[in-house]
Amino acid sequence: MTRPVRAGAPLLEIRGLSKHYGTIRALDDVSFHLGRDEVVGLLGDNGAGKSTLVKCLAGAVIPTAGEVYLHGEQKVFSTPAEARREGIETVYQQLALVDIFDIAANFYLGREMTRTGWRGRFGMLDRRSMKKRARAAVELLPARFPNLDALIETMSGGQRQVVAISRAGFWGGRLLLLDEPTAALGVKEAAAVLEMIGAMVSAAETDMAMIVISHNMDHVWSICTRLLILRQGRLVADLLKSETSRQEVVAHITGAFD
Amino acid sequence: MTADHDEAGAGPRRLRGLRLSRIPEAGALVVVLLALAAFFTFRSEYFLTAPNLVNIATNVAVLGIIAAPATMLLIAGQFDLSVGSAAVFVGMVMAKTAPGVGIWGAVLLALAAGLAVGLINAVGVVMFRVNAIITTLATLAAFRGAAKLVSNGQTLILPGFGTLGTHRIFSVPLPAYIFAFVAVLSFVILKYTVFGKHIYAMGGGPRAARLAGIPVKRYIFIAFLLSALGTVLAGLIIVSQLGASSPIAAQGLELQVVTAVILGGASLSGGRGSILGTMVAVFIIGVLNNGLNLLSVPSFWQEIILGALLLGAVAFDQMRIRLAKSS
Numbered sequence: 410m411t412r413p414v415r416a417g418a419p420l421l422e423i424r425g426l427s428k429h430y431g432t433i434r435a436l437d438d439v440s441f442h443l444g445r446d447e448v449v450g451l452l453g454d455n456g457a458g459k460s461t462l463v464k465c466l467a468g469a470v471i472p473t474a475g476e477v478y479l480h481g482e483q484k485v486f487s488t489p490a491e492a493r494r495e496g497i498e499t500v501y502q503q504l505a506l507v508d509i510f511d512i513a514a515n516f517y518l519g520r521e522m523t524r525t526g527w528r529g530r531f532g533m534l535d536r537r538s539m540k541k542r543a544r545a546a547v548e549l550l551p552a553r554f555p556n557l558d559a560l561i562e563t564m565s566g567g568q569r570q571v572v573a574i575s576r577a578g579f580w581g582g583r584l585l586l587l588d589e590p591t592a593a594l595g596v597k598e599a600a601a602v603l604e605m606i607g608a609m610v611s612a613a614e615t616d617m618a619m620i621v622i623s624h625n626m627d628h629v630w631s632i633c634t635r636l637l638i639l640r641q642g643r644l645v646a647d648l649l650k651s652e653t654s655r656q657e658v659v660a661h662i663t664g665a666f667d
Numbered sequence: 668m669t670a671d672h673d674e675a676g677a678g679p680r681r682l683r684g685l686r687l688s689r690i691p692e693a694g695a696l697v698v699v700l701l702a703l704a705a706f707f708t709f710r711s712e713y714f715l716t717a718p719n720l721v722n723i724a725t726n727v728a729v730l731g732i733i734a735a736p737a738t739m740l741l742i743a744g745q746f747d748l749s750v751g752s753a754a755v756f757v758g759m760v761m762a763k764t765a766p767g768v769g770i771w772g773a774v775l776l777a778l779a780a781g782l783a784v785g786l787i788n789a790v791g792v793v794m795f796r797v798n799a800i801i802t803t804l805a806t807l808a809a810f811r812g813a814a815k816l817v818s819n820g821q822t823l824i825l826p827g828f829g830t831l832g833t834h835r836i837f838s839v840p841l842p843a844y845i846f847a848f849v850a851v852l853s854f855v856i857l858k859y860t861v862f863g864k865h866i867y868a869m870g871g872g873p874r875a876a877r878l879a880g881i882p883v884k885r886y887i888f889i890a891f892l893l894s895a896l897g898t899v900l901a902g903l904i905i906v907s908q909l910g911a912s913s914p915i916a917a918q919g920l921e922l923q924v925v926t927a928v929i930l931g932g933a934s935l936s937g938g939r940g941s942i943l944g945t946m947v948a949v950f951i952i953g954v955l956n957n958g959l960n961l962l963s964v965p966s967f968w969q970e971i972i973l974g975a976l977l978l979g980a981v982a983f984d985q986m987r988i989r990l991a992k993s994s
Contacts, residue, residue: 490880505879507872509938518868519879521861532860 418481420445420618421466421584426475428461435461436472437642443584448610448619450629452662453639459622462639463586466620467499468492479583498582500573500590508562512554513543515561516576546579567598571605578609585619591628599628607632626655640664693932696947703951707958714961721839727953728842729754729901731946733920734927735853736893738945741928742857744870744937745792745887746799747894749806750901751920753784755912756810757902762823762912770828778899784810785895789888807921815914822913825906832907842904849897854942866890870937919970926973927952930980936988952976 422442428435436458443449453459464470466477468486477484479495486492489499506515517539523529544557554568561569570590577585590606591599610619610632620637623629629636636653638646638661646661660666707714733750740747760780765773784806791802834841857863868876869883877883901920906912931948933940952973959969 488880489878493880501878505872505875507868507875507938509867509871514864515875518875519865519881521864523861532862534859534861534864 418478419443420447420480422478422481423466424476424478426462426465426477427473428458428465428470429473434642436465439475439639439642439644441637441644441647443618443620445618446610447635448606448621448633450633450636451620451622451639452626452629452636452658454662456641457639457662458642459639460588461642463499463588463620463622466492466497466584467586468497469499493580496580496583497586498577498580498584499586499588500570500577501588504569504573506561506569506573509560511558511560512547512572512575513540513557515572516543516546516579518576520580543579547575565598567594567601570594570598570602574602574605574609583617585617587619587621589622589624591623591625599625603628603632626658630655638662693941693944693947696931696944696951700947700951700954703954703958707954707961711958711961714958719957719961721843723950723953723957724843724846725840726957727949728840728846729904729917730920730923730927730952731846731949732842732849732901732904733894733897734924734931734945734949735849735942736890736897737924738928738931738933738940738942739853739857739863739866740799740890740894741933741935742870742937742940743866743887743890744873745890746803746925747788747891748800748803748921748925749784749788749810750894750898750924751917752807752810752814753781753895753898754902754905754917754920755914756784756814756817757781757899758906758912758916759814759817759823759914761828761903761906762825763817765825765828774903777903781895781899781902782892784898785892788895789891792891793884793887811914818912818914820914822911824911826910828907829910830907832904832909842908845900845904849900850942850946857942862886862889867938870934870939872938919973922977923952923973926977926980929984930976934984934988935981 419442424440426439427437439458439462451459451462461470465472466486468489468491471487477486479497484495486495486497492499507518510518513536522535522539524533524535529535547554547557561572564572570593574585574587574590577587587606591602594602606619606621610617621629621633630650634650636646636648636650636658637644638648638658640662645664645666646658648658648661704714713719733754737747737750757777757780761773761777764776768776788799788803788806791797791805792799831841836844857866865876865881865886868879868881869886873883901917905916909916927948928940928945929935930951931940931944931946933945955972955976956969959972960966
């Protein structure tokens, strides 16, 4: 399994990742790798370890054992900020947006641009540049916002999710982690979000991969090319969508092959 | 497609979007202020005179200097009720130590005393995770007691420290200038800096702020220390104006501060508020007190009116929160 570090190393590789809480093995010796342009669905029952795995990659949880490699280089994240610096962007299940801000302010939340010169030294915001860049980025998206200055609190759940995902894409993440991107949405809204995810991946010029956590097989099936299935903290299946069937996936999730 | 986007982009820019929706709020306050001023002008010939207006500005200086950082705190979702007691404690330290260490030494000790209160508040809230209302209610009680302890319950006379509170430039006393300076500085910080933006983010979306890597704890710490700085200034001004430090001065100052901040549009749920709104509210309170004095209305009524104002402002805020949620 162990390979030497090389130029053509996969975008992401994890080896033997484990997370134990006392005697509970939330994540148990998980290894896989991920190439560019891959959209992988991470499936599993409640408590299978999906969230723990994503949190380890996002720097929100520190694994008990195991290694994470980006482009063949080993990385250790002890905070979400460190993971973000390496191009790992996470879209959380409960949206991490500030409701009273507009799109641009949310895009730049925690990474605000400051003005040049002495004003910048005093931490003065460069609102115009932030607005301009956010506007330009949003216009490239398939999603349309009638009013870019509208506050998040005036938007629907689907629009909010689109903003959250756009923000992750905006920062040019190499690896996007989406935790239940369609969980709280209606059918139509979920479809819009999925369409947008698909468009983002195919439009990405640089190498980019995505891990999508979901309970909803239909949603995962429509956008993913590959499926990882966790069960009781272990990776029980790693399947290409083209080589499997929904029945087989469901059987892995429920443990029919155990 | 491009045309669509241009339209979507140009429309809000022309209207300056819903951003205007924030102005009517402060606008309504200005209308209230002007109505009060008109009423008192009509009822008292002294109200609209230059000396009286200077009077009002001087009288609201202490309130305004504390209300500015208090606005930041409330926007970040925090509270500081200890301001009145802390101001008196600061004044007591000043008056008590000045005879021994001189005016400047005493100012430094007073500053240290005020910052110590702020530090205790910050540690309680940030490190021990005690609710800010409880933490600062505790320091409110403790430092009123500490002030009495320092002075043995007596009023301490402090001669030779009148400049800060009573010196006039163009016949306007110094505290009014200090108030103006604090207000402008707070306005700029809150509206135009990264720190200000993060203050709003912390109150409007605490989870989002934390996940975005905003150093929430450090900012709450700083905000409490800024509140303490305002308290130090206010405490020194009070001592200087009176020429003495009384252990029962500044009673209920925290109530006036909270009233001003909430009346000014800051929300109890955090994330909302502005220095501009708070400042207009400070003047509403100042004009009310001044006008009622001119009309010889007993001061008990002023307390009742202040209470009613606070209740009204909070009720209005709750209504707004419910409206925002239901929309």
